[in-house]
Amino acid sequence: MTDDKDFAPVPLPGGASPDDARTMTMAPLPQSAGAMGAVPMPPANGGSHAAKKRRNVGLIAVISFVAVVLLALVGYIGGGQFYFKDKAAPGVSLGGISVAGQTADELKATVNDAVKNSTVQVSVKGGQSTTASLKDLGTTVDVDATVNDLLNANKGDLLSKVNPFAKTSVALKTSTDKLAMSTYLTDKLIGENARVENAAIKYDGAKYVTTPSKDGEAPKLEPVVATIDELASNPGNARKVEVATTTEKAPISDATAAKAATDANARLNSKLVISNGDDKTLTIPAAQIAKWIKVNEDVTKGTISLTYDQNAINSYLSSSLPGALNQKMVAEENVVNTEGTVITTNVKGVNGVEVNSDLSDTAKQVAAALQNGTSGTIKANTKVTKYETKSRKVRYDVPNGDPHMVIDLSKQQAFAYKGTTLVRTFNVSTGKPSTPTDTGTFFANVKYESQTMVGEDYVTPNVPWVTYYNGGEGFHGAPWNPDGIASGTPKSHGCTNMNVADAKWVYDFLPIGGMVQVIGSTPSGAVR
Numbered sequence: 001m002t003d004d005k006d007f008a009p010v011p012l013p014g015g016a017s018p019d020d021a022r023t024m025t026m027a028p029l030p031q032s033a034g035a036m037g038a039v040p041m042p043p044a045n046g047g048s049h050a051a052k053k054r055r056n057v058g059l060i061a062v063i064s065f066v067a068v069v070l071l072a073l074v075g076y077i078g079g080g081q082f083y084f085k086d087k088a089a090p091g092v093s094l095g096g097i098s099v100a101g102q103t104a105d106e107l108k109a110t111v112n113d114a115v116k117n118s119t120v121q122v123s124v125k126g127g128q129s130t131t132a133s134l135k136d137l138g139t140t141v142d143v144d145a146t147v148n149d150l151l152n153a154n155k156g157d158l159l160s161k162v163n164p165f166a167k168t169s170v171a172l173k174t175s176t177d178k179l180a181m182s183t184y185l186t187d188k189l190i191g192e193n194a195r196v197e198n199a200a201i202k203y204d205g206a207k208y209v210t211t212p213s214k215d216g217e218a219p220k221l222e223p224v225v226a227t228i229d230e231l232a233s234n235p236g237n238a239r240k241v242e243v244a245t246t247t248e249k250a251p252i253s254d255a256t257a258a259k260a261a262t263d264a265n266a267r268l269n270s271k272l273v274i275s276n277g278d279d280k281t282l283t284i285p286a287a288q289i290a291k292w293i294k295v296n297e298d299v300t301k302g303t304i305s306l307t308y309d310q311n312a313i314n315s316y317l318s319s320s321l322p323g324a325l326n327q328k329m330v331a332e333e334n335v336v337n338t339e340g341t342v343i344t345t346n347v348k349g350v351n352g353v354e355v356n357s358d359l360s361d362t363a364k365q366v367a368a369a370l371q372n373g374t375s376g377t378i379k380a381n382t383k384v385t386k387y388e389t390k391s392r393k394v395r396y397d398v399p400n401g402d403p404h405m406v407i408d409l410s411k412q413q414a415f416a417y418k419g420t421t422l423v424r425t426f427n428v429s430t431g432k433p434s435t436p437t438d439t440g441t442f443f444a445n446v447k448y449e450s451q452t453m454v455g456e457d458y459v460t461p462n463v464p465w466v467t468y469y470n471g472g473e474g475f476h477g478a479p480w481n482p483d484g485i486a487s488g489t490p491k492s493h494g495c496t497n498m499n500v501a502d503a504k505w506v507y508d509f510l511p512i513g514g515m516v517q518v519i520g521s522t523p524s525g526a527v528r
Contacts, residue, residue, distance in 0.1 A: 089154035090164035095171065095234035099150055100164075107147045114236035115141050115172070120227050121240040122185060124219065130188035131238075138180030139228050145173040172232040178221055179299055185219045190245065198250045198299060199257035201264060203290045208264040210257040213250035219243045251299040260304035264293055267306070271375040272366060274317070276325035276353045276382050288316060289370065308370055313363045321355045321362075321380055328352055332389045335443065335513045343394065344443035346513035352385035395419055396515060403514055405475075405506065407496055409437060410520030412488035412527050414475070414496060416509055423509075426502045427528070429484035431473075431494040436522040438494070442469040444514045447507060451476075455493050465503035469516040477503035488527035 088099045088107060099110055115134060122137075123129035134141060153168045186195055199213035220243050227241045268286045275281045292312050296305045332349025334342045358381065365378045395401035401419020408415070409430055416424040431437040448466040452459065453476075460480075468474035478485065478497035485497055498506065510516070 086151075088150050089166075089168075091166045091168060092150060092153045093167070093169050094146075094150060095169060095236065097236060102150075104147055104151060107150050108143055111141070111143050111146050111150075111172070115143075117236045117238075118231045119238045120224065120231065121238065122189070122219075122224055123240075123242050124189045125242055125244055127245075128189045130185070132184065132188075134174070134228065134231070136184050137224065137228060138177035138184065140175050140177070142173040142175070146170070149173065169233070172235050174228070174232045176225065176228060178225070181221055181224065182218060182299075185221070185224070185243075189219055189243075190217050196248050196250050198252035198297060199254045200252070200297065201257050201261040201295055201304065203264075203293075205287070207268065208261040208290075210254065210261050213252060213254055213257075215247065215249050217245045218248045219245055251302045252297060252304060253302065256302060256304055260295070260306065264290075264295070264306055266373050267293065267370055270370060270373055272369055273377040274321060274325070274362070274366075275377050275379050276327070276355065277379050277384060278327065278351050278353050280325045280327055280353070281377070282321065282324040284366070292316075292367075292370070308367045310363060310367055313366055314360060317359045317363055317366070317380075318357075321359065325355050325380060325382065326353060329385050329387050332387055333513070334389060334391045335515075336391045336393050338393065338395065338397070340391075340393075342391075343515065344513060346392075346443070346445070349387035349389060351387050354383045354385075356381040356383060392513065394513075394515070403509055403511065405510055405514070405516045407437070407516065407518045408520045409439070409490075409518065409522050410527070412490065412523070414498070414506070416506070424505070426498055426506075427485050427488065429478065429481055429489060429491050429497040431492050431522065432490045433522055433524060435493045436490070437473060437492075437496065437518060438470055439518045439520070440470070442473075442516045442518070444469045444474075444510050444512050444516060447512070449507075458493070464500055465507040467503075467507050467510055470518075475503055475506045475510075477501075486528070488523075489525060490522050 086103060088102045090100045092099055094107075094110060094114055097110060097114060099107055102110060118134055119131055120134075120137060121129060121131045149170050153170050154163070154166050194217045195214075196216040196218050197212075197214040200211045201208050202211065223241045223243050227239050231237070231239060268289055270289070272284045272289075273281050274284065292308045294307045294309050296307060297303075298305070327350060329352030330347065330350035332345060333347035335344045335346060336342050362378060362380045369376060369378065396404055396417070396419055398419045399421045401421075403423075404417050406415045406417065407413075407428065407430065412428055412430060414426045414428045415422055416426075444467055446468045449464070451463050451466050452461040453463050453466075454460075464477040464479075466474055466476040473494045473496075475496045475498055477500035478492070479500055481491055481497045482499070483489070484491035485499060491497065
């Protein structure tokens, strides 16, 4: 509206007073030149310059605002990239559970809680009911894989990684063993007498035997599998499902079980011997092999297969072989003459053998032999230390040399020598004609102060001062045979009977390894 002060009243004709005057408003003149030739005038107070200035200020303000917004956006994106680097992105959830900003450890706890709280109540129409966990139903959750999926969700590009409006629901990473599910539900929902029973084999302590199959009822699994899939997509809650049953034939037949039992028994008959590569061996008992056999029933294929428990084989060998195959090194002790020729060996040398701690290769060979049904000897991994040899030189060919004995059967006497020097002579009673004392050159090998002697037709306790030189033949006291000794009548079972004091003297005189020569022939009666 135009201000009145900008317009003066027009004087009235005839000097009329102002009270009689009317105020008149003039129409504005056009800014362009009119009929009167008006000339355009510049705006008062520089008006066009002010408008231009105002437009520049507004543009600067808009540009500044946009710049601030862009800087803030860049800061948010950059900061978000750093913050969510090792965390679940905004908008990510495990089913209906938001996990935005959670670290791997926090996600693992969330997943485990969701799995724990995921249950299924399964019921048979008009029958039993059971509430089961995912594990009960044969479903395994790969927690690490699920956490990895949660961490990688919404991270395809820079914006989606920090966009709270980009919603992504991640499901549990699962796998389901339908056999385990069927076994569990059958056990919980189907009575024992109504269940399907597969033919099977078992070890009865001597051999593998079979148990027969039986057709029966089984729960239908499809509704349960579908419910588990739903829980995987939206975990952490309880579900209910009703199932029907169906009549099924036993997947594993009696014929299949019979063949598996035959195969298993054939493997039990494999004779496997483990050797230390020297003197000792261990034969693996059939009962032990039975413990290693794993009977694998596959109801989906209707088969029974046999494998071996490699860990059990390793454990058995590690615990049993050292005691059975280890042996201490024993130095060999020889008696040699002046020329170095071995006359006799007092102590036979034994190599030292130690079973290695790592028997995995031996265990693999055992498993392979059993799997192939073959018998044979397998050398264990061992460390062998060769025995050392010690030699003792004796002189029987010089006066006052080494001690030795001579038994003359014809004279029924024994002679003690040191080298070529005769030390003592004894009356004896040797083996009777039916069990004569052997002739030849022998060497003392073992002694007993007292011993119970056992033969085919006798048992004699407390036989004193025994010195063996040829297997079961030796010197010993015979207090029950004084007449035979005195008369020179052969009466023994092959040993040389002596008076007790004489036997004690020989026991002390003749060392282990000392030579014993038996000459002459056995008389038919007394020689004195």
